[in-house]
Amino acid sequence: MSLTTARRGGAEQRRETGRLARPALLLVLLLSLALAVALSPAAAAASSPQPAQPTPSEGIEPPAGSGSFTPAPTPQPVPTSTSAPGSGERLFAENCAGCHGVSGEGFVGPPLAPAGFASLVGPMVVDGGINMPGFAGVLSDAEVEAISTYVADELAEPESREAEVTAGGDLFRLYCSGCHSSTGSGGAMPGLNNAPDIRRYPPAEALAAMILGRGNMPSFAGNTFDVRQQTSVALYVQAIHDPPSPGGAGIGFLGPVSEGAVGGVALFLLILLAVWLAWPTRKAVP
Amino acid sequence: MSGDHDLRRSLGRAFGVRRSPLRPAGRWLHTNLGGSRILREELRHIFPDSWAFFLGEIALYCFIILVLTGIFLALFFQASEAPVVYDGPYAPLAGAKISVAYDSVLLLSLDVPAGLLVRQIHHWSALVFVGALIIHMLRTFFTASYRRPRRLNWLLGAVLLILVGLNGLFGYSLPDDLLSGTGLRIAFSITESIPFVGSAMATLLFGGEFPSSGLIARIYPVHIFLLPAAIAGLLGAHLGLLWLQRHTQFPGPGRSDRTVVGTPLVPAYALRTLGYFLLVFGVCTAFAGFVQINPVWLYGPYRPWDATTAAQPDWYMGWLEGAVRMMPGWDIQIGGLHIPGMFWPAVVLPGLVLTPLFVLPWLDWIVTRDGSFHNLALHAGQHAARAALGAGFTTFLSVLLVAGGNDVFAFVWNVSQPRLLLVLQIATIVLPPVVAVLTYLLVRAWERRGASAAHRPRVAGPHEPDLPPAGSAYGATGD
Numbered sequence: 001m002s003l004t005t006a007r008r009g010g011a012e013q014r015r016e017t018g019r020l021a022r023p024a025l026l027l028v029l030l031l032s033l034a035l036a037v038a039l040s041p042a043a044a045a046a047s048s049p050q051p052a053q054p055t056p057s058e059g060i061e062p063p064a065g066s067g068s069f070t071p072a073p074t075p076q077p078v079p080t081s082t083s084a085p086g087s088g089e090r091l092f093a094e095n096c097a098g099c100h101g102v103s104g105e106g107f108v109g110p111p112l113a114p115a116g117f118a119s120l121v122g123p124m125v126v127d128g129g130i131n132m133p134g135f136a137g138v139l140s141d142a143e144v145e146a147i148s149t150y151v152a153d154e155l156a157e158p159e160s161r162e163a164e165v166t167a168g169g170d171l172f173r174l175y176c177s178g179c180h181s182s183t184g185s186g187g188a189m190p191g192l193n194n195a196p197d198i199r200r201y202p203p204a205e206a207l208a209a210m211i212l213g214r215g216n217m218p219s220f221a222g223n224t225f226d227v228r229q230q231t232s233v234a235l236y237v238q239a240i241h242d243p244p245s246p247g248g249a250g251i252g253f254l255g256p257v258s259e260g261a262v263g264g265v266a267l268f269l270l271i272l273l274a275v276w277l278a279w280p281t282r283k284a285v286p
Numbered sequence: 287m288s289g290d291h292d293l294r295r296s297l298g299r300a301f302g303v304r305r306s307p308l309r310p311a312g313r314w315l316h317t318n319l320g321g322s323r324i325l326r327e328e329l330r331h332i333f334p335d336s337w338a339f340f341l342g343e344i345a346l347y348c349f350i351i352l353v354l355t356g357i358f359l360a361l362f363f364q365a366s367e368a369p370v371v372y373d374g375p376y377a378p379l380a381g382a383k384i385s386v387a388y389d390s391v392l393l394l395s396l397d398v399p400a401g402l403l404v405r406q407i408h409h410w411s412a413l414v415f416v417g418a419l420i421i422h423m424l425r426t427f428f429t430a431s432y433r434r435p436r437r438l439n440w441l442l443g444a445v446l447l448i449l450v451g452l453n454g455l456f457g458y459s460l461p462d463d464l465l466s467g468t469g470l471r472i473a474f475s476i477t478e479s480i481p482f483v484g485s486a487m488a489t490l491l492f493g494g495e496f497p498s499s500g501l502i503a504r505i506y507p508v509h510i511f512l513l514p515a516a517i518a519g520l521l522g523a524h525l526g527l528l529w530l531q532r533h534t535q536f537p538g539p540g541r542s543d544r545t546v547v548g549t550p551l552v553p554a555y556a557l558r559t560l561g562y563f564l565l566v567f568g569v570c571t572a573f574a575g576f577v578q579i580n581p582v583w584l585y586g587p588y589r590p591w592d593a594t595t596a597a598q599p600d601w602y603m604g605w606l607e608g609a610v611r612m613m614p615g616w617d618i619q620i621g622g623l624h625i626p627g628m629f630w631p632a633v634v635l636p637g638l639v640l641t642p643l644f645v646l647p648w649l650d651w652i653v654t655r656d657g658s659f660h661n662l663a664l665h666a667g668q669h670a671a672r673a674a675l676g677a678g679f680t681t682f683l684s685v686l687l688v689a690g691g692n693d694v695f696a697f698v699w700n701v702s703q704p705r706l707l708l709v710l711q712i713a714t715i716v717l718p719p720v721v722a723v724l725t726y727l728l729v730r731a732w733e734r735r736g737a738s739a740a741h742r743p744r745v746a747g748p749h750e751p752d753l754p755p756a757g758s759a760y761g762a763t764g765d
Contacts, residue, residue, distance in 0.1 A: 026561045026564075026565070029565070029568075030561075030564050030565065030568055033565075033568035033569070033571065033572050034568065034571075036572055036575065036576075037403075037568075037571045037572055037574075037575040040403075040572070040575025040576050042402050042403040042406055042574055042575045042576070042578070162377060162380040162381060163380070163381055165377065165378050165380070166378065166379060166380055166381050166382045169378050169379065169382065169586060170382070170589075173464060173586050173589070173592040173593075173594065174589075174591060174592055177464075177586075177592065177593065177594040177595070178593040178594065178595065179595060180595070181594050181595045181596045182464050182465075182584065182585045182586055182592075182594040183581075183584045183585070183596075185596065186595075186697060187595030187596055187693055187694075187697055188595070188692075188693040188694070188696035188697040188703040189703065190702070190703060190704055191702055191704075192700065192701075192702055194696075194697055194700070195595070236378060239377065239378040240378065240584065243581075243584055244376070244583070244584075245578050245581070246395075246396065246402060246578075247395075247402050247406055247574075247577075247578030247579065247581060248406075248574075248575060248576045248577045248578045249576060249577045249578060250578055250581075251577060251578070252698075253581070253584065254596050254694050254697075254698070255465065255596040255597070255598055255694070256465070256580075256598040256599060256600050256601060256604075257596065257598050257601075257604075257691035257694040257695075258694075259409075259413065259579050259580070259600070259601070260413065260598075260600065260601025260604065260691075261601075262573065262577055263410065263413030263414055263417060263573075263601060264417065264601075266410060266413070266414050266569055266570065266573050267344070267414050267417040267418060267421070269569055270344050270414065270418070270565070270566060270569055271337070271340075271341070271344075271421070273562070273565050273569075274337040274340030274341070274343075274344075274562065275337040277337070277340065277558055277561070277562055277565075278335050278336055278337040278339070278340065279337075280335065
């Protein structure tokens, strides 16, 4: 009556035996897959939720001895007379306090309390800002570092940094991601002037580009971003400079296009496995 | 009772033991439900052997994986756009005002043990799912397996493809991150572009002008209940028909429209397909473990005024995105009727592309006048015209798909984006016919070579199986 019965006892019977090798291989394959996944980054991320703490980029040396953004002791704004000449405190008072205030409270220049400024201080001092002159010829590297350390340790309020980064993220998605993408991976522009992957640049350079403009990119200083906003955006750029990737390989952070390509690889792999499973066994029992 | 005896013998043979451990179970089934004869036959259901017949199984197993992982995700996801202040572990968003939905996805991804892994399995298997559906459909097309008696099943498959694609789009829209909101914005514009009914439809579906509040709460039940239920039902019907009609097979020794050669369900095929299920699960899990997908924390929350480059849909919607990107803006105003440019690439084109899928078996019948039963699949190179059409159609959609990612490709290959777009626009028009003609010529050449080889007798007499008497299930030729 049906096709099954028609062929029962026929050729298909030969297929039933001699197949132990394949299930055994299958089992080995599955076990190794399971083991691999158990050891994979995503599984690790799950078992110990490691918060995506942005790491200071290689572009900017965290001020030596500052421990990056460890909470500083109560700010001691007034320089004490006991400080050694040439110390950060002294150098700050001599070179910076005129614009930024004796305790970094801000005057002509922006306040330095947001701790983020601390990480940007070194490059800013060397290269200068919009109205701020560069101190490259005036201060030695050691002196710049001393100032950075002083700002980070004594003036910065680390707890304000998070808020700065978050605000910077909002501004980044409003003004920057339209060209540079929300992951900062960059994007195509008309002509060959592509918006570059911002993670290729140290945040201080990103800050300089934002302030001065570069190539097709307009200057965002003045009417668009005030000084504090510039800093926030630079801090956000720093935070995503080495984007946290708890789920495994980032595949370029290019979004669904690269994900689709990798999905195609997965499908191709499955088809190969199907070819293997359906491969005719040579051993036929008559 | 001979039925009982047959069952026992059949089970015993199936498991290679004289006294089957299943014997009491079989006896119980027979004495309480009867039908052991049916059971005996169905346990020996024959599945033809070919790797190409696993493609649909990939899709089936992806669906099962999606349901299993989706249940886990549903334990944590909250479909609400109510504002909340983020206080989770992802520092760059600390203190940001985000939606409850986005917050719950961040919690799921960065706080819940194994949450990110499960979410990534869900997403990767969704990408593989649609790919498997399309490859499965292409296989069915190129081997002409959609012909009678499987016309209805082809139709079910076409409906399934649409539903699965839609549900993927809805799933992509739920996390309320920058990309999902951008996608919904485009979906709203597409709906609105339909003449006469567009704005009313958009208001009805989206609950008001975009961005409407409560949109995610609307999509959520559709994504986790309505469409999955519909897909499960249609999938059941699809498999039921497959079981009743049996699978097509490629021609070969002993195989005919009336005779299936292959592997019986119990034990070989059942074990093999179970193993394949585990492989599909394993591959999806491995990719989820090692490759990050949709890092929503990096994309940031959706706000209507934010925009990002590399804003693509998941790949299976890429052809639509590409059509929208390549289409010149035909904004038409006739009297009071305004047809926005979006209408042509995003409504008319999908209609033109998808309609043939639904009428294909009948189109085939109109052209070939072949309405008879076919249980033998053709080899892809056996019909030049069909192969040419399929190749042209696939090329067209592939060019659209590439165009959907044109900014990313221009960036990665470091070429000019407008120039790449122009090249793709030309390719959309030129490449499909070229590929179709080339395919036609190649298949014809292959056919001619194959025809001369076919004159030599291949496996002869002894391998010829005993044919059942005429009048078996598919003995009659139709029409």
